[in-house]
Amino acid sequence: xxxxxxxxxxxxxxxxLSIALxxxxxxxxxxxxxxxxENEAINLSISSSWPGPxxxxxxxxxxxxxxxxxxxxxxxxxxxYTGDALGTSEAQYDLAVSGIADMSISLHGVTPGxxxxxxxxxxxxxxxxxxxxxxxxxxxxxxFPEVFDQxxxxxxxxxxxxxxxxxxxxxxQPIHSPEDLEGLRIRTPSPAANTILESYGAIPxxxxxxxxxxxxxxxxxxxxxxxxxxxxISSLET
Numbered sequence: 649x650x651x652x653x654x655x656x657x658x659x660x661x662x663x664x665l666s667i668a669l670x671x672x673x674x675x676x677x678x679x680x681x682x683x684x685x686e687n688e689a690i691n692l693s694i695s696s697s698w699p700g701p702x703x704x705x706x707x708x709x710x711x712x713x714x715x716x717x718x719x720x721x722x723x724x725x726x727x728x729y730t731g732d733a734l735g736t737s738e739a740q741y742d743l744a745v746s747g748i749a750d751m752s753i754s755l756h757g758v759t760p761g762x763x764x765x766x767x768x769x770x771x772x773x774x775x776x777x778x779x780x781x782x783x784x785x786x787x788x789x790x791x792f793p794e795v796f797d798q799x800x801x802x803x804x805x806x807x808x809x810x811x812x813x814x815x816x817x818x819x820x821q822p823i824h825s826p827e828d829l830e831g832l833r834i835r836t837p838s839p840a841a842n843t844i845l846e847s848y849g850a851i852p853x854x855x856x857x858x859x860x861x862x863x864x865x866x867x868x869x870x871x872x873x874x875x876x877x878x879x880x881i882s883s884l885e886t
Contacts, residue, residue, distance in 0.1 A: 688723065689722070689723055689724075689725070690723060690724045690725070691724075691725045691726065691727055692716075692724065692725070692726045692727070692750040692751060693726075693727055693729060693734075693748075693749045693750045693751070694709060694713070694726050694727065694728050694729065694749065694750065694751045694752070695729045695733070695734045695735065695740060695743050695744075695748075695749035695751070695752040695753070696709075696728065696729070696730045696731075696740070696752065696753045697730075697731070697732050697735070697736055697737035697740055697753070698730060698731070698753070699730060699731050700728075700730045700731060702730070704753070705728060705730060709726075709728060710728075712726075713725065713726035713728075726751075729749065734748060734749055734752075735748070737755055737758050738758050738759060740752040740753060740754040740755070741754040741759065741762075741803070744802075744803050745802040745803055751806070755837070756769075756770075756838075757770060757837050757838025757839075757840065757841070758837060758838070760838065760839045761839075762799075763799050763800075764799070765792070765795045765796065765799055766796065766799055767838075767839075767840065768788070769781065769784070769785050769788075769810055770838055770840035770841070771840065772844065774810070775810065776813070777812060777813075778809070778810055778811050778812045781810030781811070782808070782809045782810045784810070785808050785809070785810050786808055789805070789808055796808075814841065816829075816834065819864050826848045827848075829845065829848040829849060829850040830848065830849030830850065831849060831850070831851065832850050832851065833850075833851045833853050833868070833869045834850050834851065834852060834853065834869060835852075835853050835854075835855050835860050835863065835864075835869045836852040836853065836854060842854075853868070853869045855868075855869065
């Protein structure tokens, strides 16, 4: 097992490197440990439901792991488990709580009602970009740490982030105005998105991310609400 002293050193490293970009939960109980004493080598399991070449993995987590390895002179390493390898998007938070993963990327919106205070960040117009939204999100955490820590009981928050304003990807029908949404079956990621779409006459459909592609091919949903990290598509922003 990792010692308290080693865990403290690791957490300090995490906070130094952790720019407010991702939601990460740490359990400190599932890491692979070899050796003993000062020569212990620790390999952290890091879980994500997103596919392997996802932008967040390549531009955030892979550099994060490399920095940890460098700063600990190779004593602490990390292994990514992507594409639902350890669990679906809905299970990511509990993977960290249970210790199945040492760290996980957990999206608050996929578990409705579990993070009521955090869900305020899903309100419309909370920042015009991911960067601005993240700054607001992090400032709320700094102002009310006890509220956020209670909601994330069983984990340690390493960092929090917001995505860009949502985009709608369509199978064939272009969206030029809110009126174009009426009657469309749109896959949504959260209750807040459901409410917004319903107000425009759309029909929200809740589906796991892994089922979206087939659902669009089969016509179960005709559109897909997504928050891409950098992709910009002509659409209605919520």
